[in-house]
Amino acid sequence: MTVFAPIRRITRLAVVRARPGIWLGIAVPLSLLALWQIATAAGAIDPLLFPPPCTIAAALADMARSGELGTHVTATLGRLLPGYALGALTGTLAGFAMGVSRTMNALFSPLFAALYALPKIATLPLLLLVFGLGETPKVLSVAITVFFTLQINTLAGVQHIDPRTREAARSYGARGLRLLRFVLLPGALPGVLTGLRAAAGLGVVVVVAVEFVASERGLGYLIWNSWTLFQPERMYVGLTAVALLGGLFSAAVTLLARWATPWRTPPR
């Protein structure tokens, strides 16, 4: 065994995931882009609203070179990642506590159920009111959304542990910390990971929405600002960057999930 073994394992997981039909999957978006390029060249669609992919690519390269794109990406990641981490940690703890303790569940489940119905982005004005215009309300907006996603999924994860498995573990004397380590934590893990995957997508949505209205930097700001200034190329650069960021983030969480639950056979 070498230090490379885990790395090899992760690469293998990624490759296995990508292999089936990968070329077909790439062919469709490439053809659409080519069609778009041809349609603008032929004058079939308005290049003012739908600038051709080559123009967008050139704008993206320009903005990447000048460092402007980097500034926006850094600003967005600086809100997304801490908010995600904070929300994931607290949400998992809350869900787990509610899963293992009936009292905790009785205390908090009505409150959380009521709050869950509230679109979390609607709390942004309140957060702005309380914390001012700094980074805190933006990070918290992401954290709140991620918190609820993780709380619900972790709770479901604990509750869905097969009672027969728990009974068997109990008959072998699993109690307290051993029950936690051998049964409850690994049993809840699939639920946690489902929550992390869902939260990755939601987190990107929230951070972009927050940046639309309350920031001077970030990919959301870039998209919104390009609309107000009527600069469609820059808007498309922002959209492309958000799509890539969201895709990479979700893929990273999916890989983490596969690595963390090797006993689950991946769906074919």
Add this chain to the structure above:
Amino acid sequence: MISAVEVSKQFPASRQSPVHALDRVSLNVGEGEFVCVVGPSGCGKSTLLQLLGGLEAPSSGRVARRAGPSGIPWASYVFQDFGLLPWLTVRANAAFGLRMTGVARREAERAASTWLERMGLEEFAGAYPDQLSGGMRQRLALARALATGSPVLLMDEPLGALDPQTRRLTQEHLLSLWQTEHKTVVMVTHSVDEAILLGDRVVVMSARPGRVTDVFTVPFPRPRDPDVVDTPEFGRLRARVWGRLRSQAAGEAGASP
């Protein structure tokens, strides 16, 4: 080794009179004895096992257990649905019982690997239970139970989830295994043949509330040849046990296939 005296068990049921699972059951199991319990479904056989093992307390009556070696769990369990932990490898599952008694991982897995070998599972040690066939999973559950070194083995329909072929092979495996290990075994089963093939005694229970109606002593000597099932003597005993069981099962014949 175990002696249950007049044990009854009632479970509270909401808005109804409580469910009487067991009614004044008395059963003595000697050290190194293999006792099989047969009876109609829902007659409280599983509850009896839980009471014998001390997982549940009787509503009345008492269960006495002769203490085994210290530091070793008194009884180990084998379940119909295996009760394996899906997130542990085959190796870690086999070592699970020992780990729950506080044995360190390395030591527990070394002890368990002997049993994986005897069960023919050593090449799957790194796999997960979901990757095994039903027969292999049950052999793993057996390895887990035997690895603890418990003097008592309590088995609840251990072969019920297996196809007939695998079941027959596992019965033969179990027969030779018990003859070398001399555990005290109480096994709940639906199969009269299985009970006679494996047991020293066959206990017949009535429909709910479960009572012991008959106890048959199996006359075949040990070590027992699996082909004993084809002898006329076996057939006669089967007919007698089945006759008693039939009258008990008649009450719920509509409910079970």
